[in-house]
Amino acid sequence: MLKKSDKKLTKEEQLLQDHKMIRESLKDKKRIVVKIGSSSVIHEATGGLDFVKLEKLARYLTDLHNQGKDVVLVSSGAIGMGVKALGLPKRPASIARSQACAAVGQGYLIGVYERFFKEYNQQIAQILITKETMINNERRVNARNTFIELLDMGVIPIVNENDTVATEEIEFGDNDTLAAIVCALVKGDLLILLTDIDGFYTDDPHKNPSAQIIPMVEQIDENIEGMAKGVTSRYGTGGMATKIAAANICNDSGADMIIASGAKAENLNKIMDGEPLGTIFKAHKRPDFHLISYLENKPYMED
Numbered sequence: 001m002l003k004k005s006d007k008k009l010t011k012e013e014q015l016l017q018d019h020k021m022i023r024e025s026l027k028d029k030k031r032i033v034v035k036i037g038s039s040s041v042i043h044e045a046t047g048g049l050d051f052v053k054l055e056k057l058a059r060y061l062t063d064l065h066n067q068g069k070d071v072v073l074v075s076s077g078a079i080g081m082g083v084k085a086l087g088l089p090k091r092p093a094s095i096a097r098s099q100a101c102a103a104v105g106q107g108y109l110i111g112v113y114e115r116f117f118k119e120y121n122q123q124i125a126q127i128l129i130t131k132e133t134m135i136n137n138e139r140r141v142n143a144r145n146t147f148i149e150l151l152d153m154g155v156i157p158i159v160n161e162n163d164t165v166a167t168e169e170i171e172f173g174d175n176d177t178l179a180a181i182v183c184a185l186v187k188g189d190l191l192i193l194l195t196d197i198d199g200f201y202t203d204d205p206h207k208n209p210s211a212q213i214i215p216m217v218e219q220i221d222e223n224i225e226g227m228a229k230g231v232t233s234r235y236g237t238g239g240m241a242t243k244i245a246a247a248n249i250c251n252d253s254g255a256d257m258i259i260a261s262g263a264k265a266e267n268l269n270k271i272m273d274g275e276p277l278g279t280i281f282k283a284h285k286r287p288d289f290h291l292i293s294y295l296e297n298k299p300y301m302e303d
């Protein structure tokens, strides 16, 4: 006869137990990349920066670093900040003008981060990346070396796409993909995407009220890819498909990835404390993982 503790778990119970364990294991992560989207750093109604959130983010990221973890922040918001600083009524349609906005906004954005991180004696650095940089073997190695040196010296690199020079043919286009590439490049073990949706849903929650959040994705299969289609972000550039693409890169490279709401900076702390926020995509490192083939062939974008 089976003792109570030997009771065979149902598939659902086993999943719940796995989920709990993987969430608890997040405390032990060593190198974490956090991505925050434009819609999470900018107030939608006015286009102004959410200073309270950025201030908290700087505090929480510094605290993670003080716990002995390496931390990288990928922050969007350059174009949006440029639009605001230049007093434009809305995001420009032309690429050249958007790039000009990014040139103004990126400086402003990093200046704000600089001030907040300084409050906590945390050194930061700015790294701007283009897809071209990542495809070129020499430059990719250079970028990786720079990241590693910075992390070794206890710096938190703040990354964005170099929007002022990246046009359609050479751009990542969305910071979800960029963040996943950065995570793979620095051999991070966790990527957290803080975004305008609170997790991965079975269907578009804006259109289908019975859509349900999936707490854990063990394997990205056709079913999951099908659910992601058509779920667009309201304000940022990346919809759910780009997040699945990011999860593919991350998971294949050996990192877990979480999609969670960026509405509150506190969510970052809750996630690191093991609370089951958003959706976690489980890592399954491919022994043959080569970042360059993801960059060149975009297998993560195939449908």
Ligand code: GLU
Residues within 6 Å of the ligand: 037, 038, 075, 076, 077, 078, 079, 080, 160, 161, 163, 173, 174, 175, 176, 236, 237, 238
């Ligand atoms: N790099 C763009 C910016 O900083 C944002 C891209 C994105 O939203 O994913 O404005």
